[in-house]
Amino acid sequence: MMGIAEAAAALKNGAITSAGLVEQVIANVAAQDGVIKAFLKLDAEKLRKLAAESDARRAAGKALSEYDGIPVGIKDCIVTEGETCACASKILENVVSPYDSTAVAKLKAMGFIPTGRLNMDEFAMGSSCENSAFQKTANPWDVSRVPGGSSGGSAAAVGARLVPAALGSDTGGSIRQPASFCGIVGLKPTYGRVSRYGLVAFASSLDQIGPMTTSVEDAAIILQAITGEDKMDSTCLPMAADDFVGAVRAASVEDFKSLKVGLPAEYFNAEGMSKEVKAAIDKAVEMIKAAGAEIVPVSLPHTKYAVAVYYIIATAEASANLARFDGIRYGARQEAKDLVASYFASRGAGFGDEVKRRILLGTYVLSSGYYDAYYLRAQKVRTLIRQDFEEAFKKCDILLTPVAPNVAFKFGEKSTNPLEMYLSDIFTIALNLAGNCGISVPAALGSESSMPIGVQFIAPALAEAKLLKTARAFEMLRGDFPAPAGC
Ligand code: GLN
Numbered sequence: 001m002m003g004i005a006e007a008a009a010a011l012k013n014g015a016i017t018s019a020g021l022v023e024q025v026i027a028n029v030a031a032q033d034g035v036i037k038a039f040l041k042l043d044a045e046k047l048r049k050l051a052a053e054s055d056a057r058r059a060a061g062k063a064l065s066e067y068d069g070i071p072v073g074i075k076d077c078i079v080t081e082g083e084t085c086a087c088a089s090k091i092l093e094n095v096v097s098p099y100d101s102t103a104v105a106k107l108k109a110m111g112f113i114p115t116g117r118l119n120m121d122e123f124a125m126g127s128s129c130e131n132s133a134f135q136k137t138a139n140p141w142d143v144s145r146v147p148g149g150s151s152g153g154s155a156a157a158v159g160a161r162l163v164p165a166a167l168g169s170d171t172g173g174s175i176r177q178p179a180s181f182c183g184i185v186g187l188k189p190t191y192g193r194v195s196r197y198g199l200v201a202f203a204s205s206l207d208q209i210g211p212m213t214t215s216v217e218d219a220a221i222i223l224q225a226i227t228g229e230d231k232m233d234s235t236c237l238p239m240a241a242d243d244f245v246g247a248v249r250a251a252s253v254e255d256f257k258s259l260k261v262g263l264p265a266e267y268f269n270a271e272g273m274s275k276e277v278k279a280a281i282d283k284a285v286e287m288i289k290a291a292g293a294e295i296v297p298v299s300l301p302h303t304k305y306a307v308a309v310y311y312i313i314a315t316a317e318a319s320a321n322l323a324r325f326d327g328i329r330y331g332a333r334q335e336a337k338d339l340v341a342s343y344f345a346s347r348g349a350g351f352g353d354e355v356k357r358r359i360l361l362g363t364y365v366l367s368s369g370y371y372d373a374y375y376l377r378a379q380k381v382r383t384l385i386r387q388d389f390e391e392a393f394k395k396c397d398i399l400l401t402p403v404a405p406n407v408a409f410k411f412g413e414k415s416t417n418p419l420e421m422y423l424s425d426i427f428t429i430a431l432n433l434a435g436n437c438g439i440s441v442p443a444a445l446g447s448e449s450s451m452p453i454g455v456q457f458i459a460p461a462l463a464e465a466k467l468l469k470t471a472r473a474f475e476m477l478r479g480d481f482p483a484p485a486g487c
Pocket of ligand 1: 105124125126127149169170172173174175200314425
């Protein structure tokens with residue numbers, strides 16, 4: 001299945017129709033998703049109807065944009081009007097959204113077709129998609145391995161070329177890590193770049209929606225479509241988008257000649273990094289160096305606290321955000337002798353183990369007597385982590401790091417040890433705490449596992465144009481990246 005830019009060109013010259021694109025998605029899902037299990041829901045009839053409307057608009061010269069009629073998969077925590085939004089949780093099973101998230105509304109305004117509901121870790125808590133209450137999504141490169149998480153359904157669907165692109169969300173790495181595991185591009189925008197209205201909140205000060213695509217250009221197209229001020233989200237920045245697509249189209253390998261690329265020491269000597277990941281990242285560094293980039297050693301000294309700080313702040317916010325799911329206002333209710341007993345029973349039956357663990361941790365760190373020791377201190381260290389990035393960006397334009405210490409792991413390998421699972425986010429989490437932007441771009445296939453390995457570029461807040469341009473230039477240096485066999 002082609003990506004966004006290619007589909008737009010084919011629609012323009014009449015080589016394909018929206019109906020044709022949608023039939024491909026339906027056929028791909030029928031052929032492959034029985035094994036991959038990326039989609040929780042896909043309403044074929046609805047897609048056909050929307051495609052027919054798009055084709056009619058285009059025939060009448062009234063296409064909403066050059067992308068009118070292109071399907072985009074949606075992670076199950078980003079609401080689409082009239083569709084279920086379960087966040088892969090039993091507590092929200094069969095809950096239908098009465099409204100569109102701003103990101104989906106903006107896609108629709110350009111004629112993109114929101115497509116299905118993509119699997120995820122329950123409430124976006126996890127790194128493997130194994131925490132979904134409904135199904136385990138497989139990695140299209142090796143179905144005995146996880147696709148990563150929490151946006152594992154989005155990554156697997158795009159990686160397997162079931163859909164041209166998808167939306168994911170990233171609180172501590174949930175777009176970038178699964179993108180790396182499935183051999184695709186994943187962008188975590190600056191906090192506030194994309195409205196969170198209609199994104200079911202996990203940790204409100206960290207969550208961002210972003211694109212998951214097969215190319216950097218497609219990531220720019222989707223970011224351009226979903227960004228911008230929104231009066232429904234007071235944390236969404238009141239500023240016009242830069243020309244992300246233009247920046248990507250202007251990219252060239254010559255760009256490296258004027259680029260200072262920082263390598264944070266703490267990201268290269270991390271414990272537990274596999275040899276093949278290290279080799280792939282070293283090779284990426286060599287490539288950009290040979291293309292003329294100036295390599296600058298930098299330090300982000302508070303990185304070692306990032307995972308601990310994240311699991312205090314994210315769980316604290318989650319415990320507050322998830323308090324609303326009580327079986328009374330939304331979702332599955334367990335009847336019991338009185339209201340409190342019903343709360344206990346509904347939440348007990350509705351949430352999975354990982355979600356309960358986080359609610360307990362979050363409630364604990366916010367409780368009187370512990371608030372200062374944990375939550376307040378974590379907020380202070382968060383500031384230090386942000387200042388680390390600010391210092392580093394005085395010495396370089398962009399940072400280059402690994403995305404994850406390992407390639408996609410096997411099912412069950414880490415799911416019995418939550419701490420080990422948490423530690424797999426060491427390279428992605430700091431940047432959510434700092435609020436700036438980062439992108440994962442496929443760099444190589446692992447020398448031992450033959451699994452995809454992504455490289456992460458990190459830019460200062462609101463420097464997405466520079467980030468995307470650099471990522472595109474890297475893509476040009478790298479050359480074509482394969483799709484998984486049979487996709
Ligand atoms: N893996 C991290 C967690 O479990 C990040 C998840 C995310 O970004 N939503 O919290």
